[in-house]
Amino acid sequence: MKINPAFVEKLLTKFIREELTKFHFEKAVLGLSGGLDSSVSAFLSSKAIGAKNVTAIIMPYGESFKKDVSHAEKVVEILGIKSEKINIKPMIDTYFSKYPTQDKIIKGNKMARERMSILFDFSSRKKAMVIGTSNKTELLLGYGTIYGDMASGINPLGDLYKTQVRELGKHLGVPEEILTKAPSAGFWPGQTDEKEIGIDYDKMDKMLYQMVDLRKQKKEIKSMGFSEKTIDRITEMIKNSEFKRKLPTIPKIAERTIGHDFLFPYDWGK
């Protein structure tokens, strides 16, 4: 599971540079929450294409998460990238005043999609590629909002587990307080991923690595000291979130159908 952060940095900055060139972008835009993943994405983007070509959008809901906003501002300052602070409270409150709910997940998802909508709007305005911030752990567990924070143009962190992202962040010089704070989806104050999922990232990543990368059987993983209940729950989370990792299924009618046998590379002609 151990990565060589210098190699991964080289690989991912090269990836960002090449993909932007292929799709005729010079600039990048990303949502910066002040958390680990978006900070690492910001560091990589800035190293890949230069600080002046990167815009970070900080999108707090009102005055909550002040500390995270200050972390995001610190990243902007360290890197010297451009930034924009947009308070999403008015848009969110307008919507929920008409369709009220007490469900924190529904509210959080709506906020994530509001942020996505702003990012893609800035993508058009600035002719900038949206850089994703989803890591392998959350992609596998489906611990993200489909068409929200999971939406992007390219996703450099998608094959790194959370703990590997932290290793990379340390190497890139992400500030200590961002590296060490408890990861949170930021749906409500005090929410943490580890509390919500019920297992800490170190253990979770180790288990996922055994399951996914090494394709170990349940009984082998059990013998490593993981409880059956946890293994089953994580397996269910992976299964039930497959839809978040795919385009919507199309029922086949014609001879040749998108998603079935219309088979072209993403980098077609690039």
Add this chain to the structure above:
Amino acid sequence: MKVALAQTAPILQDVKKNFIRHLELIEKAKSSQADLIIFPELSLTGYTLKDLVPETAINPNKSELFAKLKLISKDISIVLGFVEEKERGNFFNAAAYLSKGKILHIHRKVFLPTYGMFEEAKFFSQGKSFSAFQTPFGKTGLLICYDFLNYGADYVLFSQGADIIIVLSAAPGRGMSQGQTYASSHMWELMGETISRFSTTFLIYCNRVGFEDGKSFAGGSFIYNPEGKQISRASYMDEDFLIKEIDLGELNQARKKLFYKRDNKPEVIWRSLDKVIKKNED
């Protein structure tokens, strides 16, 4: 002889632009007095072609590009990768060796990786043989990527008396390592060392770089001498252009010490294999 390895990053589907890049690099090789230039697997087309296979295919006997390459090959020998339309609608992942104005040999990839992230057999027909052929520099065999990892394929070329084995590759990097490259790069070098030493041949491996659909081709093209020593290696990850003088006299030197070629017994291997094959047929 002087060998040039062109570790390129082809543009997917754009045969025209890739061809121009080939011409530039052939010129560069010529100006360095190289005798032979080698490009990676599918160097004219890019790798992840899927349904683009038919529209990037070339019939070397009818192709203008090959007519030009043949002319150029009067001055420098050329090895490149392309999609071959052998007969109408029959497509191969192929490599050509051009020299002295002629196509000396076309190799059609036999082992088409079709598992995990690979899906070659969905789009390509399978080649059916490995044959070494005479070149101005000695007997040579061509292999494409996964062909090379099947030691039976290497053995056939060895048994035909190959002096030089050339591998064209489009190998995506995978697996973490603690070094400056993917874990998979080590595997290719391991095979390079093994095959060159135990066949007492030069082993020239030309891989590509660049990303296609998120897969990163890992570069690290290399040359091993007939005693299994790495004598040259290109950058991992980045485009590169290697020029290396190789001393064909090393073949004789190696074979004075290492008698694998003299002691090879293809007829024994053949009879044993024949038994295995018959036993497996039930």
